[in-house]
Structures are given as C-alpha cells and as structure tokens.
Amino acid sequence: MAAALQLDRVSKTYGAKAGPQLRAVDNVSLVIGEGERVALIGASGSGKSTLIRLAAGLVLADARGAGSAAVHAFGMRVQENGRLAREVRAARRNIGLVFQQFALSGRLSVMTNVLVGVLGRISALRGSLGLFNADERRTAYAALAEVGISQHAAKRARELSGGQQQRVAIARALVQGARLVLADEPIASLDPKSAKRVMDTLVTMSRDHGIALVVSLHQVDYATAYFDRVVAMNGGRVVFDGPASRLDAAFLTELYGASAEELILPSQFAVTAPAGADARTSQTVS
Numbered sequence: 001m002a003a004a005l006q007l008d009r010v011s012k013t014y015g016a017k018a019g020p021q022l023r024a025v026d027n028v029s030l031v032i033g034e035g036e037r038v039a040l041i042g043a044s045g046s047g048k049s050t051l052i053r054l055a056a057g058l059v060l061a062d063a064r065g066a067g068s069a070a071v072h073a074f075g076m077r078v079q080e081n082g083r084l085a086r087e088v089r090a091a092r093r094n095i096g097l098v099f100q101q102f103a104l105s106g107r108l109s110v111m112t113n114v115l116v117g118v119l120g121r122i123s124a125l126r127g128s129l130g131l132f133n134a135d136e137r138r139t140a141y142a143a144l145a146e147v148g149i150s151q152h153a154a155k156r157a158r159e160l161s162g163g164q165q166q167r168v169a170i171a172r173a174l175v176q177g178a179r180l181v182l183a184d185e186p187i188a189s190l191d192p193k194s195a196k197r198v199m200d201t202l203v204t205m206s207r208d209h210g211i212a213l214v215v216s217l218h219q220v221d222y223a224t225a226y227f228d229r230v231v232a233m234n235g236g237r238v239v240f241d242g243p244a245s246r247l248d249a250a251f252l253t254e255l256y257g258a259s260a261e262e263l264i265l266p267s268q269f270a271v272t273a274p275a276g277a278d279a280r281t282s283q284t285v286s
C-alpha cells in the first residue's frame with residue numbers, strides 16, 4: 001500500500017545564489033501512512049510551513065540531480081528534482097489544505113466555499129459557472145453539518161469567526177474526498193475554546209474517514225494531547241520522530257529555546273482530546 005505522503009531527501013533553500021541563502025528545509029525524508037495522524041512541531045522559523053508547502057507542491061524543492069528529491073502522495077508524484085510532476089493535479093485531488101493563507105473566499109457564501117471542494121471532479125465550465133447539482137449541494141451541506149456549522153451555510157464566509165472558517169476549510173476537504181489533510185497552524189490566533197473545537201474537528205474527521213492528517217502546531221500541549229506521532233523540526237531538520245510520550249521537558253526546552261516557557265510550561269488551560277481521538281486521550285497538560 002502506498003504511503004499517504006512520502007518525502008525523499010527534500011530541501012528548500014531561499015535566497016538568490018549570489019546573495020545570502022537560507023536553508024529552510026534541510027534534507028528531510030518522511031513517510032506518513034494512510035490514515036496516520038502526525039503533529040509537526042518546532043520553534044518559529046524551524047521550517048514547518050515550508051515542509052507542508054513542499055508536501056502540497058506549493059513550494060518547489062531544491063533540484064539535486066535526477067531522482068534525488070521527491071514528494072509522493074498515495075504513490076502519485078507531486079514533485080521531483082525541483083519540478084512539479086506532470087501528475088500533480090491528480091495527486092493534489094487527494095490532498096486537502098487547511099491553511100490560513102489559502103483559506104476561503106470571504107465574499108462567497110460558506111456553502112459555495114465548501115463546494116469548491118468538488119471543482120477537481122467536475123468540468124471547468126460547470127465549475128466556473130457555479131453549476132453544482134443537488135447531489136453536490138447535499139454532500140456539501142452534510143459536510144457542514146459534520147463540522148457543526150450547517151446553520152451558517154448561507155452566510156458570507158467573512159462573517160464567520162476564525163475557528164468557524166477553519167471548520168469550513170475542513171468541510172471543503174471532506175467534500176473534496178481528500179485522503180490526506182495538511183493543516184498549517186490551523187489554531188494559531190484562535191482563542192483556546194475555538195482552538196480545541198478545530199482540533200477536535202480535525203481529529204474526528206481523520207478518525208471517522210480514515211484520512212491521514214499532518215498538522216503543524218506551535219503549541220506542544222496540543223501535539224501531545226491529540227497525536228500519537230510527533231515530528232519535531234529544528235533549523236530545517238527533523239530532530240525527533242516518534243511517540244508523543246517520548247518527548248521530555250529537557251528536549252522541548254532545547255527545541256524551543258527562549259520561547260520554551262511560553263509554549264510549553266505551564267499550559268494556561270487544560271487541553272483535552274475527544275474520547276478515542278488517539279492513544280493519549282483526555283490528557284490534561286499541566
């Protein structure tokens with residue numbers, strides 16, 4: 001069975017060759033299994049967003065010679081050797097994005113934003129005219145109900161709170177039929193209650209539909225409460241890949257440096273994962 005996501009020797013260097021260069025991601029190889037849930041943690045600037053963008057083919061990896069750097073999703077090539085693959089569109093159909101920057105169209109209705117999820121499956125003409133059929137509308141409404149915001153279906157997306165907008169993006173991924181969801185800091189700038197709601201929704205979606213989930217997070221307590229597997233980055237490299245239970249305070253303090261206190265110790269609020277979300281359920285971080 002092909003992995004949901006496979007990164008092979010992927011690096012990303014920013015900056016012109018002549019000028020100062022910064023290696024945001026440094027030779028990362030990673031395999032995420034089907035239905036697996038992984039939290040990506042690390043200090044600001046450690047490369048989490050760049051890695052997620054590389055996985056989605058939104059950022060091109062450094063070219064390093066034939067076959068040396070590649071990204072595959074469900075066995076389909078996303079990019080290879082610094083170029084987008086020919087089959088990238090097909091590969092992306094399996095990948096749902098919950099990103100702040102690629103969020104919603106604020107002036108369109110919540111329903112229409114969710115229906116964008118079907119665009120990969122219907123003709124460009126029907127999509128551009130917004131001619132969605134009754135079945136597609138029913139599916140979109142069901143997805144909104146599943147994430148708990150169907151009552152807002154007719155509102156403009158910009159009228160919703162940040163957390164509700166993230167849940168619209170999750171509904172869009174469901175309608176898309178995504179088998180892997182990449183969420184880049186989905187709870188950054190949300191209040192604790194909304195953050196928990198969004199995390200609950202993501203993990204429940206993953207569990208109920210067998211969707212693999214990769215979530216970058218600033219807050220370590222959410223990573224340990226919701227995820228079995230944690231990947232930690234530092235300076236563009238993967239410095240830890242294993243069960244959340246193996247993360248200890250000394251490692252985390254080193255990982256987060258000066259910001260450790262604010263991000264790890266002590267938590268201002270208890271983070272409790274939904275029942276059965278993962279191995280470390282109902283964990284209270286103190």
Ligand SMILES: Nc1ncnc2c1ncn2[C@@H]1O[C@H](COP(=O)(O)OP(=O)(O)OP(=O)(O)O)[C@@H](O)[C@H]1O
Nearest residue numbers: 014015022024042043044045046047048049050051
């Ligand atoms: N488009 C870009 N051009 C130049 N440098 C970039 C670009 N995007 C990211 N970087 C740099 O690459 C490094 C990694 O950034 P990235 O956003 O991936 O880190 P991050 O771990 O997601 O950080 P944060 O938690 O603050 O979002 C940083 O030093 C950042 O300044």
